[in-house]
Amino acid sequence: xxxxxxxxxxxxxxxxxxxxxxxxxxxxxxxxxxxxxxxxxxxxxxxxxxxxxxxxxxxxxxxxxxxxxxxxxxxxxxxxxxxxxxxxxxxxxxxxxxxxxxxxxxxxxxxxxxxxxxxxxxxxxxxxxxxxxxxxxxxxxxxxxxxxxxxxxxxxxxxxxxxxxxxxxxxxxxxxxxxxxxxxxxxxxxxxxxxxxxxxxxxxxxxxxxxxxxxxxxxxxxxxxxxxxxxxxxxxxxxxxxxxxxxxxxxxxxxxxxxxxxxxxxxxxxxxxxxxxxxxxxxxxxxxxxxxxxxxxxxxxxxxxxxxxxxxxxxxxxxxxxxxxxxxxxxxxxxxxxxxxxxxxxxxxxxxxxxxxxxxxxxxxxxxxxxxxxxxxxxxxxxxxxxxxxxxxxxxxxxxxxxxxxxxxxxxxxxxxxxxxxxxxxxxxxxxxxxxxxxxxxxxxxxxxxxxxxxxxxxxxxxxxxxxxxxxxxxxxxxxxxxxxxxxxxxxxxxxxxxxxxxxxxxxxxxxxxxxxxxxxxxxxxxxxxxxxxxxxxxxxxxxxxxxxxxxxxxxxxxxxxx
Amino acid sequence: xxxxxxxxxxxxxxxxxxxxxxxxxxxxxxxxxxxxxxxxxxxxxxxxxxxxxxxxxxxxxxxxxxxxxxxxxxxxxxxxxxxxxxxxxxxxxxxxxxxxxxxxxxxxxxxxxxxxxxxxxxxxxxxxxxxxxxxxxxxxxxxxxxxxxxxxxxxxxxxxxxxxxxxxxxxxxxxxxxxxxxxxxxxxxxxxxxxxxxxxxxxx
Numbered sequence: 152x153x154x155x156x157x158x159x160x161x162x163x164x165x166x167x168x169x170x171x172x173x174x175x176x177x178x179x180x181x182x183x184x185x186x187x188x189x190x191x192x193x194x195x196x197x198x199x200x201x202x203x204x205x206x207x208x209x210x211x212x213x214x215x216x217x218x219x220x221x222x223x224x225x226x227x228x229x230x231x232x233x234x235x236x237x238x239x240x241x242x243x244x245x246x247x248x249x250x251x252x253x254x255x256x257x258x259x260x261x262x263x264x265x266x267x268x269x270x271x272x273x274x275x276x277x278x279x280x281x282x283x284x285x286x287x288x289x290x291x292x293x294x295x296x297x298x299x300x301x302x303x304x305x306x307x308x309x310x311x312x313x314x315x316x317x318x319x320x321x322x323x324x325x326x327x328x329x330x331x332x333x334x335x336x337x338x339x340x341x342x343x344x345x346x347x348x349x350x351x352x353x354x355x356x357x358x359x360x361x362x363x364x365x366x367x368x369x370x371x372x373x374x375x376x377x378x379x380x381x382x383x384x385x386x387x388x389x390x391x392x393x394x395x396x397x398x399x400x401x402x403x404x405x406x407x408x409x410x411x412x413x414x415x416x417x418x419x420x421x422x423x424x425x426x427x428x429x430x431x432x433x434x435x436x437x438x439x440x441x442x443x444x445x446x447x448x449x450x451x452x453x454x455x456x457x458x459x460x461x462x463x464x465x466x467x468x469x470x471x472x473x474x475x476x477x478x479x480x481x482x483x484x485x486x487x488x489x490x491x492x493x494x495x496x497x498x499x500x501x502x503x504x505x506x507x508x509x510x511x512x513x514x515x516x517x518x519x520x521x522x523x524x525x526x527x528x529x530x531x532x533x534x535x536x537x538x539x540x541x542x543x544x545x546x547x548x549x550x551x552x553x554x555x556x557x558x559x560x561x562x563x564x565x566x567x568x569x570x571x572x573x574x575x576x577x578x579x580x581x582x583x584x585x586x587x588x589x590x591x592x593x594x595x596x597x598x599x600x601x602x603x604x605x606x607x608x609x610x611x612x613x614x615x616x617x618x619x620x621x622x623x624x625x626x627x628x629x630x631x632x633x634x635x636x637x638x639x640x641x642x643x644x645x646x647x648x649x650x651x652x653x654x655x656x657x658x659x660x661x662x663x664x665x666x667x668x669x670x671x672x673x674x675x676x677x678x679x680x681x682x683x684x685x686x687x688x689x690x691x692x693x694x695x696x697x698x699x700x701x702x703x704x705x706x707x708x709x710x711x712x713x714x
Numbered sequence: 715x716x717x718x719x720x721x722x723x724x725x726x727x728x729x730x731x732x733x734x735x736x737x738x739x740x741x742x743x744x745x746x747x748x749x750x751x752x753x754x755x756x757x758x759x760x761x762x763x764x765x766x767x768x769x770x771x772x773x774x775x776x777x778x779x780x781x782x783x784x785x786x787x788x789x790x791x792x793x794x795x796x797x798x799x800x801x802x803x804x805x806x807x808x809x810x811x812x813x814x815x816x817x818x819x820x821x822x823x824x825x826x827x828x829x830x831x832x833x834x835x836x837x838x839x840x841x842x843x844x845x846x847x848x849x850x851x852x853x854x855x856x857x858x859x860x861x862x863x864x865x866x867x868x869x870x871x872x873x874x875x876x877x878x879x880x881x882x883x884x885x886x887x888x889x890x891x892x893x894x895x896x897x898x899x900x901x902x903x904x905x906x907x908x909x910x911x912x913x914x915x916x917x918x
Contacts, residue, residue: 267745329749332752333748336748337744367748367751367755368752368755370752371755371758372755372759376759378860382852387846388852388856389846389849390767390853395849397767398767398770401767408759
């Protein structure tokens with residue numbers, strides 16, 4: 152929508168003499184296109200719009216929390232706002248953004264013309280807008296109030312309409328997610344260029360295999376839980392109602408069987424993306440390719456057997472707590488391997504402080520903090536102490552905002568030239584990074600302290616002793632809100648008036664840079680040739696910034712099509 | 715100038731899309747397989763929920779509720795299982811390019827599936843308990859109902875194949891993805907029913 156306004160004004164830069172088959176009108180992005188590159192951008196832009204809505208809701212909550220009393224909105228509204236904020240950010244922003252990157256990058260990285268099932272791909276995307284619109288619309292007549300977890304009995308006693316729409320919306324979004332994952336998995340497994348064995352694949356593809364497996368295994372179980380919840384809500388069954396012989400803890404198990412792996416669904420694509428960004432901007436081979444590749448799979452396996460650490464206070468028996476405590480702590484090992492790999496990649500590299508690199512470094516720094524508080528929370532006694540306090544809020548915002556969102560920004564700064572054919576403005580990129588980094592830490596760092604002091608999450612009013620730190624967090628959240636402004640202006644402006652991007656502005660080695668920027672329809676002329684390993688920086692082969700061969704081929708191909 | 719360039723691009727786009735993506739091997743059956751694996755996870759989730767409810771309950775079925783009849787569902791089960799063998803004949807037939815035989819086997823499978831659904835509806839209407847009577851009845855209706863929806867969807871797929879194959883050239887021994895996918899789906903629905911039957915009816 153945003154780029155639409157920008158594109159209406161005439162283009163001052165000279166149009167190429169001959170169309171190369173890679174130009175796109177803005178209207179293409181509003182059609183049922185089966186081109187994975189269009190769908191990728193559709194996902195990213197749609198997700199970003201929902202991110203702005205979710206961010207506005209977060210800012211409203213922080214405004215409410217600037218004072219101990221509920222004076223900005225009623226507690227009921229606050230409940231609705233927090234539910235909508237969580238749901239939008241997770242299901243309508245991070246998941247679609249990861250899917251958008253995967254859509255755009257996977258076929259290009261493996262040298263394929265498109266996804267395995269382009270039409271299913273388009274259907275998967277077009278399920279997102281109705282799901283999101285339903286959810287946002289429900290806020291205006293009867294908001295769901297039970298949080299993004301929607302635990303019964305709370306969720307079946309706070310209003311049928313809003314909660315019912317919430318369930319429908321998640322079921323539709325979940326279907327979209329499953330269809331997308333199906334496509335990613337089949338595409339990566341079956342459609343690589345013949346000269347690309349698994350161990351020459353970019354690490355992003357490894358991460359997407361792990362992510363897709365998690366989505367395919369766990370999302371259906373959430374669907375099962377939501378179907379049962381819907382029956383409880385609408386038909387009056389008692390699956391999760393103890394008075395009728397049901398058990399609310401069963402819902403919690405089914406919910407977290409999806410929603411814990413979901414945090415890896417949120418973050419694994421970005422783990423993959425950062426593994427592809429770091430070596431490019433540090434001009435060094437990735438450290439421990441195999442370790443990083445396999446650790447993604449280990450994370451997705453362990454991720455499936457840690458869910459009950461969300462339920463240490465739900466009457467879980469001690470032996471089961473012990474099991475989940477150990478598996479949860481064990482998951483720090485594969486993630487630790489990745490962090491070591493990334494830092495070792497930076498070590499003595501020729502680091503270019505581009506915006507993408509800054510966000511990558513910010514990602515690692517913040518993710519380590521979130522990871523450490525995660526290990527703290529895995530310990531049963533500590534978790535019982537801080538359960539449902541702001542310590543948990545601080546932890547998952549460090550992981551989700553610090554890793555996922557820094558990762559998405561990093562990926563956008565890195566791949567924007569490929570996606571749009573224009574360079575982003577680096578100065579405003581750095582301003583964006585500085586504001587986001589400062590705002591993020593200012594908002595969420597004080598929440599650790601608030602949580603340890605016992606401030607409960609999800610409540611509109613609090614004890615006046617917590618006021619100072621809350622004011623600090625609120626100031627931080629305003630800073631974060633402001634930080635998106637330079638990004639939005641930069642993205643819209645650069646998309647149309649930015650400097651023309653060469654085919655390979657960062658001199659990267661992966662296949663997506665061996666084609667036009669933006670790539671032509673069907674991505675490559677012929678089967679792309681793999682000239683070197685994906686991370687062989689400094690080992691002899693130096694790619695050209697703007698390969699004239701690619702233009703010659705494209706001009707020839709375009710001329711052939713025209714006749 | 716600008717607009718003519720854009721029109722040029724659009725025609726190129728269209729011609730590209732018409733070419734389709736036939737250059738890679740046919741991955742559709744692999745896709746169906748992956749999808750069915752994901753679909754089976756919904757059932758797995760529901761089965762485990764059922765087991766939790768059942769194992770925590772003091773009595774199953776709860777006192778005062780009649781248990782389930784075995785005879786009619788047993789016959790129904792036999793019909794559904796045999797239909798899996800019947801539909802396989804259709805696959806064999808189309809591999810010999812025998813569209814007529816393929817249609818016949820599909821029609822028989824549709825009939826058997828419809829009898830199964832009819833039997834289930836008959837059972838529903840003759841039970842002494844309703845959806846909300848207790849946790850026993852709720853799990854029974856939701857599990858069998860969710861499976862019944864899958865059966866219904868399978869029937870729709872078969873009817874679609876029958877509709878398309880009015881044109882005898884639509885399917886051939888080389889090109890019969892629709893038939894293969896429907897068969898695989900039908901086997902899936904069957905296997906799920908066997909597990910359900912064991913859990914709901916046989917386990918006393």
